[in-house]
Amino acid sequence: MKLMIVIVQEQDYAELATLLIRNRIHATRFETSGLYSNKKNETLFICVEDEQQEQILDYIRESCTERKESCQVWEYNGNMMVQVEKTLKIGGATIFISEVKDIMKF
Template sequence: MKLVIAIVHDEDSFELIEELIDNGYKVTKLATTGGFLKAGNTTLLIGVEKEKVDSVLSIIQDVCKTRKGAVSMPSPIVGSTGVFVPTPVEVTIGGATVFVIDVERFERI
């Protein structure tokens, strides 16, 4: 048995969960926050048999696409002390970070 831990953008989470459930996978959803952009993420825990890991990864890859987004980063105004103006910076958001971990023991109680 394997545990797939997928950290995905909040915008992708609903569609991904629906797709996983439609394909017969059980999913546990955790609300998380990213460290770099400090934006909402969703962490999914998916327990699967070893043979089904590639299928789960394929579903994640199909649903979670990267895209460009703008984030406001404070920039100091030249000649002013302590004055910061938000400046939009383009960043890549979306996609997924996935970990696949061996499960030594699994019980449903």
């Protein structure tokens, strides 16, 4: 089994959650935000059986789309950090997959 850490945009979260719930995939979620874009996003810890992995990646591909968006970002103006309005390409999802030594449920 593996631990999948999935970071998705707020707007895509509802659709991904629906797909996971309908397919009985268990996950733990929490609110996070991007360091640069300051945008809120959602992070999921998903405990993944090897044979489920491709299916779950498909759910993510299906629900998480890259989009352009106007964001307040932090930039260094040579003197101090300032907030600037910028149009950023906001990525669909970032996924880390780790082998874990043990997964236990009590």
